[in-house]
Amino acid sequence: MTHILHRQTGHSYPVAASAQGVIIRDSAGKEYIDASGGAAVSCLGHGHPDVLAAMHEQLDRLAYAHTSFFTSQVAEALADDLIAHAPRGIGRVFYVSGGSEAVEAALKLARQYFVERGELERRYIVARYQSYHGITLGALAVGSREWQRQQFGPLLIETHHVSPVYEYRGRRADEMPQAYSERLARELEAKIEELGGGNVIAFVAETVVGATLGAVAAVPGYFGRVREICDRHGVLLILDEVMCGMGRTGTLHACEQEGISPDLIAIAKGLGGGYAPIGALLMQEKIFATIAKGSGAFQHSHTYMGHPLACTAALAVQQVIRRDDLLANVRRQGSHLARRCASVSAIMPSLATCAGAACFRGSNWCTIAAPRSRSIQR
Numbered sequence: 001m002t003h004i005l006h007r008q009t010g011h012s013y014p015v016a017a018s019a020q021g022v023i024i025r026d027s028a029g030k031e032y033i034d035a036s037g038g039a040a041v042s043c044l045g046h047g048h049p050d051v052l053a054a055m056h057e058q059l060d061r062l063a064y065a066h067t068s069f070f071t072s073q074v075a076e077a078l079a080d081d082l083i084a085h086a087p088r089g090i091g092r093v094f095y096v097s098g099g100s101e102a103v104e105a106a107l108k109l110a111r112q113y114f115v116e117r118g119e120l121e122r123r124y125i126v127a128r129y130q131s132y133h134g135i136t137l138g139a140l141a142v143g144s145r146e147w148q149r150q151q152f153g154p155l156l157i158e159t160h161h162v163s164p165v166y167e168y169r170g171r172r173a174d175e176m177p178q179a180y181s182e183r184l185a186r187e188l189e190a191k192i193e194e195l196g197g198g199n200v201i202a203f204v205a206e207t208v209v210g211a212t213l214g215a216v217a218a219v220p221g222y223f224g225r226v227r228e229i230c231d232r233h234g235v236l237l238i239l240d241e242v243m244c245g246m247g248r249t250g251t252l253h254a255c256e257q258e259g260i261s262p263d264l265i266a267i268a269k270g271l272g273g274g275y276a277p278i279g280a281l282l283m284q285e286k287i288f289a290t291i292a293k294g295s296g297a298f299q300h301s302h303t304y305m306g307h308p309l310a311c312t313a314a315l316a317v318q319q320v321i322r323r324d325d326l327l328a329n330v331r332r333q334g335s336h337l338a339r340r341c342a343s344v345s346a347i348m349p350s351l352a353t354c355a356g357a358a359c360f361r362g363s364n365w366c367t368i369a370a371p372r373s374r375s376i377q378r
């Protein structure tokens with residue numbers, strides 16, 4: 001008998017008792033290979049000694065200080081690190097505790113940005129079908145998992161959806177990838193024009209679609225066109241890289257491979273690698289500057305934002321990824337997976353669609369976990 005409202009009430013869950021590397025052991029001693037790192041979270045595997053050491057040390061020093069009154073050394077250091085490696089123009093970080101919170105914060109910051117600029121009529125969000133952006137009301141509204149949205153419909157903000165980039169199903173047999181990309185870009189622009197360009201706050205998309213399509217990257221050129229369209233209408237581009245970001249595709253941010261810089265990027269999952277609940281919203285300096293010159297405060301906060309222990313975990317994870325050159329490993333493993341998918345697809349085309357689609361065009365999609373080596377010098 002459990003007193004927890006688990007994800008499925010009728011299901012009996014094994015008790016995870018310990019974990020090391022890719023293995024999770026339950027309380028009966030049974031071992032499980034955590035091949036996907038949970039929901040694309042445990043990018044360094046379990047029990048990484050460097051991350052644990054950093055967390056232990058931080059815990060002995062400072063566990064919590066409320067962000068209304070204090071900042072912390074580690075929160076500042078993590079922000080410095082994230083900004084130093086962020087796409088062009090990204091200048092500030094807003095901390096949260098997970099992916100949904102990051103998306104929620106993105107939607108609110110985007111709206112507040114326009115309020116501060118006096119563009120009060122901007123009220124619509126455009127997003128894509130077959131996307132998942134999280135489970136809180138704002139994030140659920142912009143996502144399109146109908147089975148999760150349906151009963152909460154009356155509570156959701158108005159969002160307009162356009163087609164995803166789903167080449168396998170969406171591209172016509174007589175259509176080249178570039179023409180397909182152009183068709184989707186025109187659909188987005190038509191939607192923005194239908195709503196009135198000056199009424200739209202943002203376009204939200206996963207750079208590589210995760211949970212709802214299964215590792216599907218955009219066709220080349222798509223995000224470049226999206227960026228142009230957003231700029232033309234003054235609409236913010238919010239990329240949700242909660243699942244595909246922080247190294248999972250072989251570059252720290254998946255959008256680096258698209259050659260564009262969004263206005264806002266939501267990150268989580270691999271940011272803390274499962275060692276602590278942490279997410280973040282990265283923003284263009286112009287957005288920060290607008291708030292700073294205007295009201296001076298983002299009207300949004302959480303008690304646990306910037307939690308020192310979570311920031312410590314995230315900083316240590318990022319340092320290990322860089323020190324051990326794990327992104328090169330992602331690229332290597334991604335190319336290997338792409339080759340294998342290609343060979344399978346020759347025999348069984350339908351088997352090699354999703355994971356393969358991400359790999360075939362250079363977006364690698366795999367767990368970073370690599371053999372451990374040196375420890376971090378602090």
Ligand SMILES: Cc1ncc(COP(=O)(O)O)c(C=O)c1O
Nearest residue numbers: 098099100132133134210242243
């Ligand atoms: C792309 C994307 N955005 C947002 C979320 C929500 O993140 P969380 O479950 O941490 O709230 C997820 C979770 O799977 C996700 O894949």
